[in-house]
Amino acid sequence: MTASETSHPKLQHAGGLDFAIADITEAEYGRKDIRLAENEMPGLVDLRREYAEAKPLHGARIAGSLHMTTQTAVLIETLVALGADVRWVSCNIFSTQDYAAAAAVVGPHGTPENPQGVPVFAWKGESLEDYWWCTEQLFKFRDENGNVVGPNMILDDGGDATLLVHKGVEFEKTGVVPTVADDDLTVADEERVVLATLRRSLAEDPQRWTTINSDIRGVTEETTTGVNRLYQLAERGELLFPAINVNDSVTKSKFDNKYGIRHSLIDGLNRATDVLLGGKVAVVAAYGDTGKGSVEALAGQGARVIVAEVDPICALQALLEGHEVNTLENVIDKADILVTATGNKDIVTVELMKRMKHQAIVANVGHFDNEIDMAGLGRVEGIQRITIKPQVDEWIFPDGHSIIVLSEGRLMNLGNATGHPSFVMSNSFSNQVIAQIELFTKHEEYNKDVYRLPKHLDEKVARIHVTALGGELTTLSKDQAEYIGVDVEGPYKPEHYRY
Amino acid sequence: MTASETSHPKLQHAGGLDFAIADITEAEYGRKDIRLAENEMPGLVDLRREYAEAKPLHGARIAGSLHMTTQTAVLIETLVALGADVRWVSCNIFSTQDYAAAAAVVGPHGTPENPQGVPVFAWKGESLEDYWWCTEQLFKFRDENGNVVGPNMILDDGGDATLLVHKGVEFEKTGVVPTVADDDLTVADEERVVLATLRRSLAEDPQRWTTINSDIRGVTEETTTGVNRLYQLAERGELLFPAINVNDSVTKSKFDNKYGIRHSLIDGLNRATDVLLGGKVAVVAAYGDTGKGSVEALAGQGARVIVAEVDPICALQALLEGHEVNTLENVIDKADILVTATGNKDIVTVELMKRMKHQAIVANVGHFDNEIDMAGLGRVEGIQRITIKPQVDEWIFPDGHSIIVLSEGRLMNLGNATGHPSFVMSNSFSNQVIAQIELFTKHEEYNKDVYRLPKHLDEKVARIHVTALGGELTTLSKDQAEYIGVDVEGPYKPEHYRY
């Protein structure tokens, strides 16, 4: 480990752990919050119970890049309970809950003075440089002899950890990291930082990522965006290890994306602005799972919702649920709230923002901040930015009217709220744990491709959570099961079933 | 053609057509209703316009077995406009709208005296014998020389036409149709009739179905139930010709099944009973697409809905939408309305029905009448059946309390209402037309397997209907399309996407 890598001011060592977080004394509250969250995460608690003895993740070194929240702490401690060695970063510069990071470092049996948890590198409000420095730390496990070794598993959200390995390997092959001109506007700030990180890495160790990659058994990916990247890599034959697409487990995509955002969109709007949602015009860009959850939440509060969609099938769904479908261009003038949930880029342009009503609110629940042209907004001649409170900025145009942008255009459900609630994450994270076990223990059965979890595991996750909510399931008779051509125990639906 | 086959009292000949319907003078109202329906079926109207010149179904002889309603008449006339020769039956003994059947026979240019439409064999209230006699008539096209020939395409709903061919071929191979003892309770009435029909057919012509089958290019199937049968046949290697699963086009299963039933369930309940739905406890068995539509309709009218589910994923969806999930056994005593939407059998047993409240309502929106044990109900010692009006029976138990069973346990949205509304069927039937064109014109490219329509056709159907509802779609920029890895024109989602 070279000086350059360890020189970050946040880096600390205690209790035999290295970590970089905001404030370890916040662990007290974090531990309380974890205790409450465990009651809402029956899936993870059940998996701990089921695998208490077997410890199927013994030997796993899991590099986790996923919003460092209380729920994630419960996930981390489940992975540890199943035998894994774990390091963690947040996959978003604003999404860390500092108390959760502290609690994860302290662990269930440690204290702030003598932390016994896992190494976490994450705090709320990282710079881009911080962010990629943290991501780099993910890859520095220690073996029993204290030597730095890489992970053998990745647990990813959005694909940044996976990206770093892939780009690292790519550049190590060519032996050079491309340079970009400072004034080249086609290159995003973030890309520059990634390149700088890898340029430094290449200089330090020209085989680091190649070595790391050789150990990796696979990645389990959490989100639509990360999964899209994986499918693109696989299509081009460039995927370096097997991947399990956790996002497309039904109990993930149709629950986390939809019901999580149904909860946390309005939570974030309320905490950020306290504006009455009832009676307002809310425009939601995209009616995918996240968009559907957004619309349900806003309508449930009495807002009038207009949906913008590219996909005619989703648009037709929106219409048949009673919502106007129109383009942002056509309706932006009457929007009180604009929510972008596309997972695509360049959705909310400066031209659109200029046309919005005074103090209209702009919120991103898609994935990356490039859904909103924040850079362009900052370049508007004469624009003024007033920070009302952290993650709530009023941008005042020269004509005096303003808009409110949440979380600097990044995911507001994480930046302005506390992310998805525990119960929803219990579904997603149960799939994550199951996928980690699957890939870690059976990696030889998988090719360098993207897989989904088999449906019976999806149903297993659902079953635990139905029971936790007091639901009572009906049992098929053998005769009935045969009649519809399924097993009594399931799975109950064909692969293509849409729920 | 032998005497035995033609001896049905309903069989008529006029205007060069043979047909069997209730009353051709009802065509006047039927034609008016078709004119209104065309305004609500933009998909079919658009396809007529698109293919007005090409007539891609020229040469097709389509045997259609699908509820003979006004909407189906618009479908039939679209197939004819595209060049097809068509014969039609209903796939349910109660689902025919007699005026629609009459209008289809008369056609857009005929009169009741000189019908110029298509041969239809269907009326509301067929016996089982009638039903299978009608289905047999499907297979008697005439070639240009007036000789009886079979169809070369099947358009099926539930799979009865397909079944007859498969069973016919099977028995012709062995040369014998199995016999069943009259008192064998394991054999349903319907199966006996099918066997009798084929026994007679075998006697008349031992190669009829083999010959018919040799001409058939494929089948397009409308429903979950029929599709399940096809997959089972294909799995066993017994499928005789290629099949397109229309049911699982998104614009079918997620629209027809859900939004169609959302409309027609309460329409049927209202017409049958006029009972206030608000404040009542409605129990819905199954939360698939049909169940979801049922629940939304009932909740939209202020009923309290309890869901019974086998599949934990669907059950979890029901819970997260705010509904109690419980077993029929546990909640039957408080149900005012019981809706079965499973597509499975033996759901509503006599024991359950006995326990229901006085004048509680039992309704089937699944598929076959075996969801409800009607036979068992009729065998209850001392039970009394009072027909309130057609398709509405009060069954009075010996203790004096009664239940109301709709449509004799068959599909009540067809028996008590007028089926799915035109707009919904425009989606399904556009898929049917597209699937017929696909299989008829490209059958050589298909194996004896079950296929789904490619997604871009699904999106095409959706696009037409979005426009018809006044929705305005957003267009992706080339850059955005590349970013998410799709074409600007779509398809916009991966195959496994669930909507």
Add this chain to the structure above:
Amino acid sequence: MTASETSHPKLQHAGGLDFAIADITEAEYGRKDIRLAENEMPGLVDLRREYAEAKPLHGARIAGSLHMTTQTAVLIETLVALGADVRWVSCNIFSTQDYAAAAAVVGPHGTPENPQGVPVFAWKGESLEDYWWCTEQLFKFRDENGNVVGPNMILDDGGDATLLVHKGVEFEKTGVVPTVADDDLTVADEERVVLATLRRSLAEDPQRWTTINSDIRGVTEETTTGVNRLYQLAERGELLFPAINVNDSVTKSKFDNKYGIRHSLIDGLNRATDVLLGGKVAVVAAYGDTGKGSVEALAGQGARVIVAEVDPICALQALLEGHEVNTLENVIDKADILVTATGNKDIVTVELMKRMKHQAIVANVGHFDNEIDMAGLGRVEGIQRITIKPQVDEWIFPDGHSIIVLSEGRLMNLGNATGHPSFVMSNSFSNQVIAQIELFTKHEEYNKDVYRLPKHLDEKVARIHVTALGGELTTLSKDQAEYIGVDVEGPYKPEHYRY
């Protein structure tokens, strides 16, 4: 009785009764429907039980003018069970259910050959002349000696029976009925018929209405419209007898108006047109109780609803429930369905109807047909009317586009559906019965003014229906009751409470 009065072709005599209905043989179905309805009308059934012995309406001669439906038949038979002598007409030319009229004439113990029920003068599809002839028959009770006597109580809906008495007395005072010129467009057809009726009456007996009036103890009025008329009479000091405003019992106005129409609006739309409501733009004029029920029903089916309102308070409610508020002028071009629920006149003008989309639907759930300018529509040069089926007319404008008008612009929930469902009417009609008892037995305590029922009776009605729906009420402790200043038994709210 003079020849002129008895000469109506529908007038019949049997079983000692005079009546005028469509077809007495329809009573068989009507009696079945009454039996089902009784199960849904726990309020009336309870009142029969409570007053079985006391018969508080013994001696009452009740003239009832209220839609002659199955529910009304249960009301009539409750009044009879409580001792009253009853005569009945419908208060709307299209709202009679002929089987219910027949069943009411036959009664629970009669037969079509020997009717033992009450004299009813009502059939579906009366002319205006029929209608007022029927209303006149209301006032011809027979005393024990067979002499014609007037009623001593009126039960009114819309106030037509009350109007006839007031106008009759007024003209008898002056001795002259005003004449109107045939071409005076300011006078509606209906007014001409009323004047003609009274002109004839005055000629026959110059004191008839004065005599009738002297016997009348009071009127109980069912609807907003009728109540408005009563308040206007009372304000001008012209009210001839005490009136109880049943409409403004909470269990009437907030239940019948709202939940009744929530049920019957979509029932009527479905029966009339079978058009999918989901995805359509529905414009509702007025957001009073009826408008609120309309909007809830349409939204519950997935329609997008726009509300037109005069009253800013109701408009603000609509906005906060998520609906656009706009004027008919601004949005008529995009309306697929236009529902008028104002109770006012001249809402849907010909100019608006001309601008509607092809085959857009126009429906009235307000009160009188003057909400829609039907007369003006008929006068459009070159317009063509095609009756699709009874109460469903397509009006084709000269440019070829058309609109669908339901029930000739009258109440479509009665004309196209079967009116409010039994359970809702059980609330309203329980109030009616209680109000009749109150006024009949305590008329001396009332002045010639308009009264509402005391709140504890309102709560009594509610209590019965809560229990019938399986609801379990909480009981206040004495201490709690004192704390909020009410009795343990209620009433629980101040008079001005709005629910």
Add this chain to the structure above:
Amino acid sequence: MTASETSHPKLQHAGGLDFAIADITEAEYGRKDIRLAENEMPGLVDLRREYAEAKPLHGARIAGSLHMTTQTAVLIETLVALGADVRWVSCNIFSTQDYAAAAAVVGPHGTPENPQGVPVFAWKGESLEDYWWCTEQLFKFRDENGNVVGPNMILDDGGDATLLVHKGVEFEKTGVVPTVADDDLTVADEERVVLATLRRSLAEDPQRWTTINSDIRGVTEETTTGVNRLYQLAERGELLFPAINVNDSVTKSKFDNKYGIRHSLIDGLNRATDVLLGGKVAVVAAYGDTGKGSVEALAGQGARVIVAEVDPICALQALLEGHEVNTLENVIDKADILVTATGNKDIVTVELMKRMKHQAIVANVGHFDNEIDMAGLGRVEGIQRITIKPQVDEWIFPDGHSIIVLSEGRLMNLGNATGHPSFVMSNSFSNQVIAQIELFTKHEEYNKDVYRLPKHLDEKVARIHVTALGGELTTLSKDQAEYIGVDVEGPYKPEHYRY
């Protein structure tokens, strides 16, 4: 002013003002928040504009006791803009937003060093002694000569300021304040503090309250609870000055109570617990306006709601909206969340709390903390209280299971959230301002009774807010207005209309 009164450690003097708040440097954020709130309070902004010149409150000394939030600051500054002298306290020990209190002291033109706003005595987390000390400070205005004088107007929420005057006068009449034994469990802690306060006051100045009372022109009261107290006083003939019941303006009770809580209940639950509401069983005690808003919010998030009600009319409404109605006793075992919205006392007993599920949540949105037996809870043998974070306590029963109680049983929408949002409060507070003007300028026209604002003022408030939400109202023609017996300009409904 005696030493005893001024000795509070929070009391400060600056810029010529006396005040007692948490931290005046929080004013910076508070002023920003006020600026945002003004955009959401079009009613108050409009009134400032309308009365900018007239200054109808010139000479008014208004003692305000109402949650000291940002919205209240906008109200205060509106009163000041209309000419009033104002002093303020919060009416709840947890409801103060400290930044809003600071901002109100600083005022629009002051600085933290030189505050130019109004004297505020309020901070989040007062003790009961603090609370009543603050309330006492309300009554110490200074006249132009610097002498202490009382207010001449009260603006009250819950009636505590009014109570102090009434009790003060009462005890000054008898010359003695009753004493209560320390161990008398029938006397609440709060009552003891009030008595102690007045005992001290009586000792200091035996005519203080009598003198203060002689100046008071009237009170305008905000809430149901306060209004109930006023009606009870008026009924007993003990009301000392006229009162305007602002609560029962439609634009208050049907908006603030319903739509405010619809917003802030879930905001508070989310901020306090982050628990997913979807799929949970939420029990709501009382289905008044607040209960209705609570239920709508919870259902809108996918919770299953059960309603407990005393009033059968409200219960019937709950049933017809699709909710189960049951008693707390019957359903407490399955409640995940219990919301009490009754305005009554002793609703959530210790016995009920003991039976709740592990970590179930108890929340009060009624009025006083006596809805929940917090005292009893604290007395449970062996119970343990863990403060998760401020206003969120986990109470662990000896058996190890726990419940989460929000805001120590007080109003959680204020304690755990930020109270009702600005837009809703703009409605309520516009009524308050109008009522203050009315009583201050026309007090001679009022008796010592409780009045409601005339309906045209209610409609005026609504009209402003409809316009602000982009709604467009329809205008009655003169002819239409006459037809329904109203003025073209309104009011549009009779007094008893329920909306």
